[in-house]
Amino acid sequence: MIRALAWVLRRDLLLAFRRRGDVANALVFFVIVVSLFPLGVGPEANQLRNMAPGVLWVAALLACMLSLARLFAPDHQDGTLEQMLLAGEPLVVLVMGKVISHWLVSGLPLVLIAPLLGLQFDLPGNALAVLSVSLLLGTPVLSLIGAVGAALTLGVRGSGVLVALLVLPLFVPVLIFGAGSVGAIVAGTGADAHLLLLVGFLALALVLAPWASAAALRIAME
């Protein structure tokens, strides 16, 4: 089981490395969207600090959603997915491997670059730390939930818009408590409750999302 997981992970990471451009796109999107806000809203530091958590988190949500199209679709088109279904390993494990690699490729870079972008918004040091932690806990949840949406809309016409419609409402709790944690630390009320909830979401999504994605994949491949 571990071996199957490692195999999928290695393969997907290798593929992602070969298609560096695609990976960079999501990151560049994130950076540009976040950087547009100070330009659009004006340089007033207090206002920027107040909106920073929301802007950073919404941009992360959108960036994650954009990269969902790459999660299953290429493997679906070239038939690899079908091979995986027949491989005899539990599909859940394969899905987990793909989700982890999706997060490593599209979620982790956001986590790493977010503190830098936070500086544009004049966030204080402790808020930058909480921002990183909240994204570190939250982006895997986005990848996990996103996998369900991506699997459900696999090969469906207009899947791009549809995936947004399905997945964004489910992202809302992560957005609220992710952005809330940074907002709380900026306001001096402590972010531990928010972060605890994010960990709770992560555990819940880790348990439920791979099953749901696997079921959705099976349905899509029938």
Added chain:
Amino acid sequence: MNWGSWQNFVAMGGYGLYVWGSYIVTLVVLVAEIVSLTMRRRGVIERLAKYYAARRRNHETET
């Protein structure tokens, strides 16, 4: 509950806009659903009737 007059009933103690706004929109929405269901049923029957007629004609030309 005795409203006394028609005006009092419509006014709803000054909240007429909100109360009637709720009830009328609810009514409109439900009636719209009923109408759309009726039309859907009629449409389905019409479409299927045509479909069967066409199928029968095809059968006749084949045989």
Added chain:
Amino acid sequence: MSTRKRFSWYYFSSPQSFYPLAGALQPWCAALAVLFCGVGLYISFFVAPTDATQGEAYRIIFIHVAAAWMSMFLYLVMGFWSGVGLVLNTRLSSMVATALAPTGALFTFIALWTGALWGKPTWGTWWVWDARLTSELILLFLYIGFIALQGAIDDQRRADKAGAVLALVGVINVPIIYFSVKWWSTLHQGASVSLTSAPTMAKTMLLGMLIMALGFWMYSIAATLARVRCVILERERHTDWVAAEIDGLA
């Protein structure tokens, strides 16, 4: 002809035998809906007294609460039949789930709309982003997502199952809506009616609300049955019995 034929649930789990049953039940449910809503409206406007704090504005409660209950309840029912369809592979369950979604979405919309119209005169705002209102809005998006997903997939079996997975994932939202007023401090007031404590409403008000809820319930059944009959005809058009049925109607 044997009159002692045993009643069997399996008998009615086939679309062919459910279609006439739905047709027979539907007018009764519709009639009951008209009756309950009529009595409910009469109680709401002519029997229930003015509220001590809210005056007449509180009369929105009679449709607001009933619609909100139905929005959550219909989602649970939809999730249940989706699950049954997914596990047991029964076509009829999936059709029922499909037929429930639009009515559920409508009641969610009504709950949100009447809530806004109730909130403005009492709280002083149309909308706040508190836990109750936000999670109810997400419920509306879930219904719309379910309908859109099923509409986008051409293969019927796949549409049913994909919708079922989405419906089941979304079920998690229903307890969040219900308990949100307990878990968080919200602007929205707590539940007036619950299983664990006595209702905190005057008797006639409560009666009006419950009867309206019954009316909406009957309405939902009638609308769902009507829709499921259309769905059955569309999906079973290749069968002989549908051909005979249409011949009889046209």
Added chain:
Amino acid sequence: MKPRHKRFVLVGVGIAGLALSATLVLSAFQKNLVFFYTPSQVFAKEAPVGKSFRIGGLVENGSLKREADGVTVQFVVTDTAKSIPVYYRGILPDLFKEGKGVVTEGRLAPDGTFHADEVLAKHDENYMPPAAQEAINEAKANTAAQSLVMPPKGK
């Protein structure tokens, strides 16, 4: 591992994850995740600083005052332990009454007063005709009067 064992491991991991998640979510709810803060929380410095937030509580009886300009109002929000004076320019909602619930959004000034941008009335889940309300108020007043006249035994 046999497939049966694999499934067993996966289900076990799943149940452990669910339990963990339930524990975390429930313990998070013990902390302050709130739509509004109570005056006590504000005094305990749990409320945000330098940012607008909401406080909720009851409007203290007899605290509502209108300034000479007619649009600025002043009242005190209390949770019976602590109270905060609030200033607000604008129209109050119909249900805003002394002794009733209120949620108000604004900023805390350095002098401890709250300058509100928005005032919302929070009503409870009790619905009753005016006569019943009066009866309850009377009953409350009676018990209050009795407890004034006769202090509880043992004190």
